[in-house]
Amino acid sequence: GAVVSQHPSRVICKSGTSVKIECRSLDFQATTMFWYRQFPKQSLMLMATSNEGSKATYEQGVEKDKFLINHASLTLSTLTVTSAHPEDSSFYICSAPKGGGTEAFFGQGTRLTVV
Amino acid sequence: AQTVTQSQPEMSVQEAETVTLSCTYDTSENNYYLFWYKQPPSRQMILVIRQEAYKQQNATENRFSVNFQKAAKSFSLKISDSQLGDTAMYFCAWDSMDSSYKLIFGSGTRLLVRP
Numbered sequence: 001g002a003v004v005s006q007h008p009s010r011v012i013c014k015s016g017t018s019v020k021i022e023c024r025s026l027d028f029q030a031t032t033m034f035w036y037r038q039f040p041k042q043s044l045m046l047m048a049t050s051n052e053g054s055k056a057t058y059e060q061g062v063e064k065d066k067f068l069i070n071h072a073s074l075t076l077s078t079l080t081v082t083s084a085h086p087e088d089s090s091f092y093i094c095s096a097p098k099g100g101g102t103e104a105f106f107g108q109g110t111r112l113t114v115v
Numbered sequence: 116a117q118t119v120t121q122s123q124p125e126m127s128v129q130e131a132e133t134v135t136l137s138c139t140y141d142t143s144e145n146n147y148y149l150f151w152y153k154q155p156p157s158r159q160m161i162l163v164i165r166q167e168a169y170k171q172q173n174a175t176e177n178r179f180s181v182n183f184q185k186a187a188k189s190f191s192l193k194i195s196d197s198q199l200g201d202t203a204m205y206f207c208a209w210d211s212m213d214s215s216y217k218l219i220f221g222s223g224t225r226l227l228v229r230p
Contacts, residue, residue, distance in 0.1 A: 034217060043206060043220045044160075091158065097216035104216035106160035 003027055004096050006107025013084055013114055021079045021110045023050075023094030029074035030096035034104070035067075038091040047092075050077040084114040117142045119209050121221035128197045129229050135182075136192045136224045138207030146212035149183065151192045154204040154223075163205070166190065168212070197228045 003026040013019050023033055031052045036044040048069055049057040056069035066088075068080040077096075081088050091111050097104040119140045128134035140149070151163040166174045166183050173181050178198075182191045194201055207221040 032215070043222045044218075046217060046219070049215075049217060093158075093160065095160070095216065095218070103162055103165070104218065109158045 004094065004105045004107045006094055006110055008110060009108055010111045011113070013112070015085055015114055016083055018080055018082045019084055019112060021081075021092055021094075021112075023077045023079070023096070023107050025075045025096045025098075025105070028096075028098045030077075030098070031074060033071060033077040033094055033096045035069065035077075035079050036093045036095065038093060038109075040091075044093060047079075050079075050094075052077075081112065084112070086114045088112065089114045117144075117209050117211075117219050119207050119219050119221035121207055121224050123224045124222070125225045125227070127227045127229060128194075130197055130199060132197055133193060133195045134197055134226065136194075136205050136207075136226065138190045138192070138221055140188050140190065140207070140209050140221075142188070142209065144211060148210040148212065149181075149190045150208040150210065150218065151179070151181070151190075152206045152208060152220075153201075154206065155200075155202070160206075164192065194226075199228050199230060202226060202228045 005024045007022045033050040035047045037047050038044045046059050047062045050069045050071040052071045058064045071077040093109040094107040095104045147168045149166045153161045153163050164174050164176045164179050178195045180193050204223045206223045208218040
């Protein structure tokens with residue numbers, strides 16, 4: 001099956017700093033990618049839709065200035081958590097649908113801890 | 116807005132036995148997809164099975180099958196001959212027929228397979 005790689009898998013940062021998370025489709029092109037957030041023992045909540053070559057679409061309640069999304073190429077989307085605070089600590093997962101296929105492929109996820 | 120509800124936070128089954136996980140959803144759309152995803156301790160999301168709403172026949176993938184009741188908006192997952200490797204979180208998810216793979220997830224059911 002197709003592969004989506006997410007990096008880093010774990011990151012610890014200090015409060016007030018910014019963290020960038022990368023999501024790459026390794027063997028297919030993805031004009032659209034999705035970013036989800038998962039709190040411990042909870043479900044995945046869609047944060048935003050990343051669109052190649054255009055602005056991301058954010059879900060209601062998600063701060064676009066805090067969670068910057070850039071989809072600069074057909075294989076890479078990045079999520080930058082700006083001025084991170086402890087409440088931003090969470091598990092972030094990306095997914096990418098393969099064009100013409102029947103499945104969305106998920107990255108391995110990134111555990112962000114803000115101290 | 117679409118919602119997905121999983122009313123069983125935790126389930127337990129003896130190895131080799133059969134277990135059914137429940138899922139209900141709410142949507143005003145007539146055509147859509149439904150999914151069951153597995154999230155093992157590694158946190159990697161794995162597609163278990165998918166159902167197209169326009170198909171009356173229930174989807175089956177080896178030991179996994181669904182009972183799709185469109186009028187009742189119910190989509191349960193049956194796991195036959197449960198194996199220890201089936202221990203994981205299971206998420207029911209909904210997607211519009213536009214194939215965006217912008218998934219709406221339920222809250223999840225934690226399944227424990229006992230040896």
